[in-house]
Amino acid sequence: MARMAAFGHGQVEEASGEEALTHAKESEPSLPILSDASLRAVAVGDAVEVTPVDYGLIAVKGVLRACSVEEIVIEREAPEVGRVMTHFPNAGFEITKCE
Numbered sequence: 001m002a003r004m005a006a007f008g009h010g011q012v013e014e015a016s017g018e019e020a021l022t023h024a025k026e027s028e029p030s031l032p033i034l035s036d037a038s039l040r041a042v043a044v045g046d047a048v049e050v051t052p053v054d055y056g057l058i059a060v061k062g063v064l065r066a067c068s069v070e071e072i073v074i075e076r077e078a079p080e081v082g083r084v085m086t087h088f089p090n091a092g093f094e095i096t097k098c099e
Contacts (some may be wrong), residue, residue, distance in 0.1 A: 002042070005009060010058055011088065015017060021081055023082050024080075024081040024082075024084075025081045025082050028083075029075070029083060029084055029085040030085070040098050041097070042064055042067070042096075043064070044064050044065060044066065044067070044097050045063060045064065046063070046064050046097050046098075047061070047062075047063055047064075047097070047098040048061070048062065048063070048064045048095050048096065048097055049061050049095070049096050049099060050072055050086075050088050050093050050094070050095055051093065051094055051096070052063075052075060052093055053092055053093060053094050054076070054092060059096075060074065060076065060086060060088075061074075061076065062074030062075050062076030062086065063075045063076070064095065065085060067090070068090065069090060070089070070090055070092060071087050071088060071089060071090055072087070072088040072089075072090055073085050073086070073087050073088075073097060074086050074088075
């Protein structure tokens with residue numbers, strides 16, 4: 001607990017929603033480096049859809065950038081901010097390759 005407390009809470013800066021979107025749009029997402037897509041029938045770089053297995057109403061489309069036992073990461077374009085990396089937990093989601 002002491003190690004976690006040593007991290008602190010950072011420095012909070014107030015921003016409006018518009019300021020936050022502008023900052024996100026001007027930022028470049030960092031690419032994850034841990035990948036083991038062999039866990040699935042897809043490869044890093046494939047166009048994929050990620051769908052929750054319990055309610056599966058909305059699939060999120062993008063390019064697979066990382067896949068591990070813990071998480072799935074896809075790169076996609078968000079209309080409000082541009083290129084983003086979207087992270088999903090591996091458990092409870094399925095990946096399918098886009099045709």
